[in-house]
Amino acid sequence: MGPTIKDVAKKANVSTATVSRILNDLPGYSKETKEKVMKVIEELGYQPNAVARGLVSKRTQTIGVLFPDVSSMFSSEILNGIEDTAHELGSSVIVCNTDRDGKRTMKYLQLLQEKRVDGVIFTSEVLTEEYYETLMDMQVPVVLVSTASYRYPLPYVKVDDKHAAYTATEYLIQNGHTQIAMISGRKEDPIAGAPRVEGYKQALSDYGIPIHEESIVYTDGFGFQQGQESFPRIAEKLPEVTAVFAASDEMAVGAMSAAYQLGIQIPDQLSIIGYDNLKIAEMSIPPLTTVAQPLYQMGEVAAKLLNEMLRTGSSVESRIMPHHIVERCTVKRMK
The missing domain is CATH 3.40.50.2300 (Response regulator)
Structure with a gap:
């Protein structure tokens, strides 16, 4: 049988009630007492019973x-x-x-x-x-x-998804791009779909660049496959495009894969920016420029x-x- 709360109290020279209050983050003891009790708990390897603690604190941790x-x-x-x-x-x-x-x-x-x-x-x-x-x-x-x-x-x-998408699009514009396409998630998605499209459009509008709905490809998700399947449609319909804003890094890497298969060199012939700053952004070839979420x-x-x-x-x-x-x-x- 392992050590009990009584063992902790005895060795720390405090009452079991004090040990219980400390374990359940309740008031009624000094900082020094807490430090002493926690040290004894560590020394004894005491494991509080979650069920018993829950009865006292009404929490299951x-x-x-x-x-x-x-x-x-x-x-x-x-x-x-x-x-x-x-x-x-x-x-x-x-x-x-x-x-x-x-x-x-x-x-x-x-x-x-x-x-x-x-x-x-x-x-x-x-x-x-x-x-x-x-x-x-x-x-x-x-x-x-x-x-x-x-x-x-x-x-x-x-x-702020709209603001972050604006920042990504603005970065492309500030690097001299005016023919910018976007690969988006679902059009009706109020979380990462519509707000990122709004940010993209707002940036184009603020810099006096015409907005063309055909420059936006909507998909059913934010994965590698969606990016890979979407880019050939952009390349076929909009050959003048010099840059793509992808609404996720996985989409961006998928688009880069499709561009490679079409013989399009990145970034010499096409620039791409992603969204998220996932580990895959560092691992891609070439490494992906992206707007980072923490x-x-x-x-x-x-x-x-x-x-x-x-x-x-x-x-x-x-x-x-x-x-x-x-x-x-x-x-x-x-x-």
Whole structure:
């Protein structure tokens, strides 16, 4: 049998109630006492019983995280930030891969409710009325990441997608490009579809460049395949195009692959800029210039906000995270 809370209290020369308050982050002890107790816990290798702690604090020390595609590089960066921070704050993470399927999402929400998670981080999907009502029934704090809702008052952590897309398009313009195409996600996607198209159009408009709807290729996702399939359509219909803004790095690399197959050299004959700054951007040949989202930090901030809501019982302010251009080797300066 392992060490008990009584063993910790005896060795630290405090009461079991004090040890319990420290473990459950409740007040009533000095900083020195906490340090002494935590040192004894480490020395003895004491593992608090999660169920017993939950009875006292009404918390299970677990949070649920929902991703539409947990295997993507985009999701993994955010998840790393969430997990590292949650573990530092004493919580474990239950990860749910929804596959953008409404029934699966509802099933996972019900599972998280049964597991009595302390809070939920909802990532990269549209927050439907059904999801929102279920989350409210759970009566736990919720933070949105890489998505937001005007209809439902939940705090979010995200980049300003319209502004970031504007920045990417403006970068191409400032490098002398005026014939710029865009590879987008779904036209009706209010998260990463429409706002990024709006940013692209706004930049063209502000610099007096005509906007042509045929210069935008809409797809059903943000993956390598969508970029690979979209670029040949641009090359065929718009041979005068000198630059492409892709709404994700995976799309951009897919477009680069298609360009290579068509004998088009990057950046000498075509410039490409991506969006996200995933690891694949550094690994591509040539390395991809992109507009960066601080994905790890977004996960980190979301976990901290959720913890603050749990600790204080009050709401928190949403966070718009900074974005910036990462210059590599896929954008040529026009003379």
